[in-house]
Every structure is written in C-alpha cells, then in structure tokens.
Amino acid sequence: MKLISMTDFVLQQKENVEFHMNDTIVETGKLTQQIFKYAKFLKQPLTLGMFVPCDEEEKMIEKQPYFTFADPEYKEKPECIKYWKAKERVLFEGFEIKDIGLGSFAIRKNGWIIMRCSKAIGAKWENIFPDIESLTVFEIELTPSALKQIGL
Numbered sequence: 305m306k307l308i309s310m311t312d313f314v315l316q317q318k319e320n321v322e323f324h325m326n327d328t329i330v331e332t333g334k335l336t337q338q339i340f341k342y343a344k345f346l347k348q349p350l351t352l353g354m355f356v357p358c359d360e361e362e363k364m365i366e367k368q369p370y371f372t373f374a375d376p377e378y379k380e381k382p383e384c385i386k387y388w389k390a391k392e393r394v395l396f397e398g399f400e401i402k403d404i405g406l407g408s409f410a411i412r413k414n415g416w417i418i419m420r421c422s423k424a425i426g427a428k429w430e431n432i433f434p435d436i437e438s439l440t441v442f443e444i445e446l447t448p449s450a451l452k453q454i455g456l
Contacts, residue, residue: 305451307396307444310437313342341455346437352419352429354436355399355411357390362429364401365390395436395453397445416442 308316317335352358357365365387402412404420411419411429418439421429433439446454 305446305456307436307440307442307446307450309440310343310346312440314339338455341453345450345454346435346440348436350419350431350433350435350439352411353390353393354395355418356401357387357394359386359390393449394447395450396439397447413442413444 317338348354352362352364357367359365367387399411399413399418401409404410404417406422408420408422410417410421417432419429419431
C-alpha cells in the first residue's frame, strides 16, 4: 500500500464497505477505528528511524558488509540482530542517506530531500517536512511495519 492522504483513505474505506441501514454498530465502529488509526499515523512527526534503520537513540545503524546469509554465525552476531530489528521498524520503502557534499547528508528519494544533516549545524538531523501526512504527495510505499501500525 502507498501512503495516501486522509481524504483518499476515508473514501477508499467507504468503497471497501458498503453501508446499509442494517449495518451493525460493530462494523461501523471497526471502520471508524481504522480511520482514527490512520489519522494518528499521519500526524506523527518524522524521525530518521522511519526511513533508515536506527537504534533507540535515533542513531543510524549501517549494514556491515560481512552480514551475509552464507555466514553460519550470521543470526548470532549482535550487530546483525540490532541492524535487522531496526530495519523492521522502518516505515517507508526506498529511502537512503546520500552525501550531498560539504559534510552534509540527506534522506532522499527521487531527488526530493526529506531530512538533512550538516556538520555545520551540529550533525543533528532536521526535518524538511513536519509529519507523515506532508509526505503523501510522494507516492511512498509503506513497509509491513507501517501497515501493522495502521492496523491493515
């Protein structure tokens, strides 16, 4: 599923459920709950960990080149376990960190910068967009973790 606006989500849910005078309160409640979950999802402020694997302190975890499935001790390496658990928490597909020169880095997709970090500003990541809802114009694919958070 792609990230869509709240209006599109509500209309999509209405298309998925045909309302009749006989609809039960339970079915209407489930639909309402789904809409509220999506609204709450969209209002989350952006964090680095939504785009790339990060630890609990929002520090990026890089995949090490020696993490291969051919390695018999692969699943037991703490660094590997930490990376894959962090990767499972990522909400959006296809983002990566790009060096944009002069000690600056950016979370980019299709030429758009979503977040940036510069040594000049203390190497702290700053958002270009305020929340998930502001990203709906980019046709971003949601990960299984995002779908789970929404309840889909």
